[in-house]
Amino acid sequence: MLELARYDGRQRLKGSLYLSAAMSLLAVTVVWIYPSFSGSFDDVDEEFLQAYPEGVIQLFDIRTMASLEGFLAFELYVFGWTILLGLYLAYLGAGTIADDVERGRMDVLLSMPISRARTVAEKFASLAVPIIVVNVVTPIVVFVAATLVGEPISAADLVALHALSVPYLFACGAIGLVASVAVDRVGIAQRLALGITFGLFMLESLLTGTDYESVGAVAPMRYFDPNAVLLESSIDPVHAGILVAMTLVLVVTSQRWFERSDIAS
Amino acid sequence: MAAIELEGLTKDYGEVLANDGVTFSVERGEIFGYLGPNGAGKTTTIRTLLGLLAPTAGTARVLGRDVTDEDALLEAKRQLGYLPDAPAFDETATGREVLELHAAIKGDERSEALLELFEPPLDRPVRDYSHGNVRKLGLVTTFMHDPELVILDEPTSGLDPLIQHRFAEFLREERERGVTVFFSSHVLSEVRRLCDRVGIIRNGRLVTVEPVESLLDRSGKVVRLRAAASISREALAIDGVHDLETSVVRTGGDSDGEGSEITECTFTFTGDVNALLAHLREYRLLDLSIEEAPLEGVFMRFYGGEESTDAESKPGLTERPGGG
Numbered sequence: 001m002l003e004l005a006r007y008d009g010r011q012r013l014k015g016s017l018y019l020s021a022a023m024s025l026l027a028v029t030v031v032w033i034y035p036s037f038s039g040s041f042d043d044v045d046e047e048f049l050q051a052y053p054e055g056v057i058q059l060f061d062i063r064t065m066a067s068l069e070g071f072l073a074f075e076l077y078v079f080g081w082t083i084l085l086g087l088y089l090a091y092l093g094a095g096t097i098a099d100d101v102e103r104g105r106m107d108v109l110l111s112m113p114i115s116r117a118r119t120v121a122e123k124f125a126s127l128a129v130p131i132i133v134v135n136v137v138t139p140i141v142v143f144v145a146a147t148l149v150g151e152p153i154s155a156a157d158l159v160a161l162h163a164l165s166v167p168y169l170f171a172c173g174a175i176g177l178v179a180s181v182a183v184d185r186v187g188i189a190q191r192l193a194l195g196i197t198f199g200l201f202m203l204e205s206l207l208t209g210t211d212y213e214s215v216g217a218v219a220p221m222r223y224f225d226p227n228a229v230l231l232e233s234s235i236d237p238v239h240a241g242i243l244v245a246m247t248l249v250l251v252v253t254s255q256r257w258f259e260r261s262d263i264a265s
Numbered sequence: 266m267a268a269i270e271l272e273g274l275t276k277d278y279g280e281v282l283a284n285d286g287v288t289f290s291v292e293r294g295e296i297f298g299y300l301g302p303n304g305a306g307k308t309t310t311i312r313t314l315l316g317l318l319a320p321t322a323g324t325a326r327v328l329g330r331d332v333t334d335e336d337a338l339l340e341a342k343r344q345l346g347y348l349p350d351a352p353a354f355d356e357t358a359t360g361r362e363v364l365e366l367h368a369a370i371k372g373d374e375r376s377e378a379l380l381e382l383f384e385p386p387l388d389r390p391v392r393d394y395s396h397g398n399v400r401k402l403g404l405v406t407t408f409m410h411d412p413e414l415v416i417l418d419e420p421t422s423g424l425d426p427l428i429q430h431r432f433a434e435f436l437r438e439e440r441e442r443g444v445t446v447f448f449s450s451h452v453l454s455e456v457r458r459l460c461d462r463v464g465i466i467r468n469g470r471l472v473t474v475e476p477v478e479s480l481l482d483r484s485g486k487v488v489r490l491r492a493a494a495s496i497s498r499e500a501l502a503i504d505g506v507h508d509l510e511t512s513v514v515r516t517g518g519d520s521d522g523e524g525s526e527i528t529e530c531t532f533t534f535t536g537d538v539n540a541l542l543a544h545l546r547e548y549r550l551l552d553l554s555i556e557e558a559p560l561e562g563v564f565m566r567f568y569g570g571e572e573s574t575d576a577e578s579k580p581g582l583t584e585r586p587g588g589g
Contacts, residue, residue: 003370004366006369007365011355011357011358103353104351104352104353105354107312107315107317107353108347108349108354108406110315110316111315111342111345111346111347111349112370113339113343115335115336115339262318262319263312263317263318265308265312265317
């Protein structure tokens with residue numbers, strides 16, 4: 001078991017290290033500019049928040065800029081994690097099956113004694129490598145950088161936030177996985193996955209506070225709230241559970257779908 | 266129990282009927298050639314056997330297991346080797362990493378011996394492989410777990426002649442060991458060298474299944490000759506000569522002095538080559554070539570040339586020499 005996941009995971013290791021380096025660079029930049037921002041204004045929150053249009057504040061769920069935590073939650077976690085990494089995992093997920101099918105590698109793979117359901121599950125499982133690596137490397141960098149600029153933040157909150165982002169990123173990857181079995185051209189699967197993931201983010205953000213807020217419940221973004229963790233140390237295990245359940249539903253759907261399709265040649 | 270059994274296998278893509286009621290079986294321990302022009306439906310049959318395509322109608326069994334039952338087919342796949350027509354491996358991995366993955370999933374009984382035989386460049390990434398090298402790596406992955414049955418889709422295309430030769434030798438040895446081989450080809454000479462029996466598919470329909478000798482008797486050879494004499498058409502009206510075309514070229518008085526006649530003949534020959542050579546001894550030949558008939562030509566001659574020929578009216582079948 002897991003031979004395929006191990007193999008794919010190994011192939012993803014290098015890319016994951018580059019990804020972590022890029023996210024760490026973003027983190028360091030955000031932490032590094034914070035003191036000069038907060039030092040330039042008497043009342044950071046007042047002036048910052050007024051400077052942003054109402055729509056942007058709602059879209060990015062900007063709560064406060066008066067602390068490094070609030071600044072990080074918006075600049076790094078909502079933007080970098082919820083949006084950028086969410087889209088990236090959806091993109092990676094979309095490449096898992098469709099790429100092998102399009103390039104003819106799936107024929108060789110499925111000629112081995114390995115079921116289609118297992119192929120889907122193991123290929124999906126290999127996404128754990130980028131998800132884990134980026135969530136181990138970046139918080140260490142954030143913690144050290146915050147300490148170095150004299151704005152230390154809670155290590156426990158940081159760990160909790162990154163732990164909660166793991167099921168979130170798997171859910172985004174699972175959206176890509178469905179796209180990957182639904183179409184057999186990888187380019188289309190990737191665009192589909194990016195479109196759906198970004199659409200869900202917009203849906204969730206823009207419907208918040210309206211009569212249609214409940215529609216946003218289908219979006220994984222609703223269950224990952226960097227502000228709540230960093231500002232209030234509030235961890236919602238139910239939300240994590242919902243993300244895990246979403247992921248499972250999407251993976252099982254992908255397995256059933258893939259079992260029923262002809263492999264394009 | 267046959268190694269492969271097809272019963273009325275049909276795959277309908279809507280606009281194309283890729284396989285239309287294909288029925289045949291491959292016995293254990295034989296080398297079975299699946300012959301047909303490009304686009305005839307060979308790959309569709311093979312990919313259905315692998316469970317990659319679901320048949321529209323009909324059934325197929327591989328090593329006794331129904332190909333539409335995934336769990337059953339997985340059992341068969343432990344004893345199955347498969348080389349697709351365009352094998353593809355992870356391009357970022359080296360050949361060695363690909364072999365390690367295959368070994369981990371299906372086992373490795375003898376990759377070392379296979380590597381000596383086919384020599385793919387293991388330490389290079391697959392991205393840098395030529396087509397031939399990808400196929401060599403594919404041959405190793407196909408046979409490394411010592412399968413009972415191998416299915417090969419156009420196995421020799423892209424291999425250089427030396428490796429083709431080794432591959433043919435290897436396949437015969439595999440048959441001696443009891444391995445069943447099912448391979449597709451559009452090259453008649455390859456099939457004749459290797460196969461015990463041949464199934465011919467055209468436009469999705471199985472045209473015939475027969476021992477390779479009877480097919481060869483009927484397919485004939487293309488003979489081209491040039492003679493420094495006049496050969497009348499009647500002189501070549503011997504048994505087994507078909508589609509005779511002759512032309513006479515007159516060379517004007519060059520260095521030899523007086524002008525001479527050169528006769529060029531082309532025909533398909535289905536008789537005994539010795540009889541033909543004996544017959545030609547009376548002429549002074551400038552050149553003679555006897556070649557395998559191209560597969561398309563075989564179809565034209567024996568199964569009617571038109572694409573639209575349907576199974577019920579194969580006019581060519583009645584005139585086949587040797588009677589099959």
